[in-house]
Amino acid sequence: MAIGEEIGNARKRQGLTQEELSMKLPISRESISKYEKGGRSVPKDMRKHIAEGIDDTELYFATWNEAAGVVSIPFFNGEHIDQHPASMKHLVQFETNEALEQLERLSWVKPIHTRTDREKEEVKQAIVEVLDAAASMINLVAVLCREHKFSMKQIFKAWRSSLKVRRYSK
Structure with a gap:
């Protein structure tokens, strides 16, 4: 569109x-x-x-x-998405659990240059799972903002300020 x-x-x-x-x-x-x-x-x-x-x-x-472009999170409005907040919460839980399980399978101590092609593919899969979890969370934020008539702009401004206070960003 x-x-x-x-x-x-x-x-x-x-x-x-x-x-x-x-x-x-x-x-x-x-x-x-x-x-x-x-x-x-x-x-x-x-x-x-x-x-x-x-x-x-x-x-x-x-x-x-x-x-x-492709380095963004899409709005979840596909035919298999129920945007009710409770449904979105369950989607977040499911996607987050999948991501954590995939991350647990990775070797975090093995040097990158010694990884096999199979291990590199496992890292790519873990990245995709983490993106699924992140996207579901951001979509839940959007749904909650819409449902409660919160300004997404104001929520993000407050959140960004909290990141600076916690020294997560400059």
């Missing part, structure tokens, strides 16, 4: 008109309309402002994917 269409869908999910969104941003209603219809491409420097102005969980995933 094109980013303009994603913006339109997110705006509607949040109950915003194009006019209301334009009042939050340095963009005219006409420009927003053109972005959503695909008549004009969304400038890269405006995407962050638009995503924050709408503050929609699914749009954050879409803009992250567009910015980072």
